Amino acid sequence: MKIDELETELRNPRTTDLDNLSVLEMVEHIDAENQEVVNAVRSQDKIIAQVVEEISKKFNDGGRVIYCGAGTSGRLGILDAVELVPTYGLKQGQVIGLIAGGPQAIYQAVEGAEDSIELAKQDLENINLNSDDSLIAIAASGRTPYAIGALDYANNIGALSVALVCVSHSEMGEHAKYTIAPVVGPEVVTGSTRMKAGSAQKMILNTISTSVMVKNGKVYKNLMINVLPTNKKLVERAVRIIMETTACGEWDAREKLKEAKQNVPVAIVMQKKALRYEDAQKLLMKNNNRVIEALK
Structure with missing residues (x-):
């Protein structure tokens, strides 16, 4: 043409x-x-x-x-x-x-x-x-x-x-x-x-x-759970995501984010399933890093 x-x-x-x-x-x-x-x-x-x-x-x-x-x-x-x-x-x-x-x-x-x-x-x-x-x-x-x-x-x-x-x-x-x-x-x-x-x-x-x-599991519900908390704004977003998905308070969300080594999906699974970091990480890997599957 x-x-x-x-x-x-x-x-x-x-x-x-x-x-x-x-x-x-x-x-x-x-x-x-x-x-x-x-x-x-x-x-x-x-x-x-x-x-x-x-x-x-x-x-x-x-x-x-x-x-x-x-x-x-x-x-x-x-x-x-x-x-x-x-x-x-x-x-x-x-x-x-x-x-x-x-x-x-x-x-x-x-x-x-x-x-x-x-x-x-x-x-x-x-x-x-x-x-x-x-x-x-x-x-x-x-x-x-x-x-x-x-x-x-x-x-x-x-x-x-x-x-x-x-x-x-x-x-x-x-x-x-x-x-x-x-x-x-x-x-x-x-x-x-x-x-x-x-x-x-x-x-x-x-x-x-x-x-x-x-x-590919980068989103849970409609939240960008795999956000990299590389600046103050993104850290605050990560904390809010953990609070919204687990119904925990701000202090608990910040602590879980630290324990999860800044990994939001791991923090969510740790909080929701009362798991240690290593166990939450294994559970996510077993479920192709999909939080929705790991929480079932």
């Missing part, structure tokens, strides 16, 4: 007078267009659920989740990968975000990087992508060579390959096992896919990663 035929590149007939509007009218137009994002994302629920199921199995068995993209798409993948570590207590490297052009491309465009299939292969070889891993290639246009190269390499070594695009009948879809395609339509500013397309991508990445974390 030619670039000028892609939904993301078409002119939006509803915003052709954008530069002649008052500020309030401009904001209202942008807000109205953003309403399309939710419906586009919702249309992909079934395929997203399938992707979550497959990634969860691999992640639970020690596989990693790798995001690959260029420009805005690459930055969104990096953002999700970085935020998952403190939120869910992941080890560095369990989720990785790669952007065409390397770290400097996070802040400034690297000319020609997104057009290189070979660069994607090199980046994935550098992190030793393997068949246990899951790769999500992200590109609004569905045709970025760097993203296609990442999908092809993932397929060649047996990793799970997922394309996240914002157009129908994408080229990337022909290179992926699964294709998630929220078609948000023409942007407010023609071709500016940092807007509706970027919002859709962010929502879907949040949905996938959050669901995978829940499936």
Whole structure:
């Protein structure tokens, strides 16, 4: 498909007078267009659920989740990968975000990087992508060579390959096992896919990663029990979680957190089951680190 035929590149007939509007009218137009994002994302629920199921199995068995993209798409993948570590207590490297052009491309465009299939292969070889891993290639246009190269390499070594695009009948879809395609339509500013397309991508990445974390025991009820208490705010959050899940007082929660060596799930099981640290830790390991199962 030619670039000028892609939904993301078409002119939006509803915003052709954008530069002649008052500020309030401009904001209202942008807000109205953003309403399309939710419906586009919702249309992909079934395929997203399938992707979550497959990634969860691999992640639970020690596989990693790798995001690959260029420009805005690459930055969104990096953002999700970085935020998952403190939120869910992941080890560095369990989720990785790669952007065409390397770290400097996070802040400034690297000319020609997104057009290189070979660069994607090199980046994935550098992190030793393997068949246990899951790769999500992200590109609004569905045709970025760097993203296609990442999908092809993932397929060649047996990793799970997922394309996240914002157009129908994408080229990337022909290179992926699964294709998630929220078609948000023409942007407010023609071709500016940092807007509706970027919002859709962010929502879907949040949905996938959050669901995978829940499936793998990183959440108890709706609480982020694997939060790493690395600063004052997160320590206070950890204490509140222990209090809410065990109905204990603040002093007891702080003591249990210390006894559990800052491990919130262990602290919860210790308090609820009246166990020592070692026994609570063993019980969690026996139940795949799922608090809900350990407490049954």
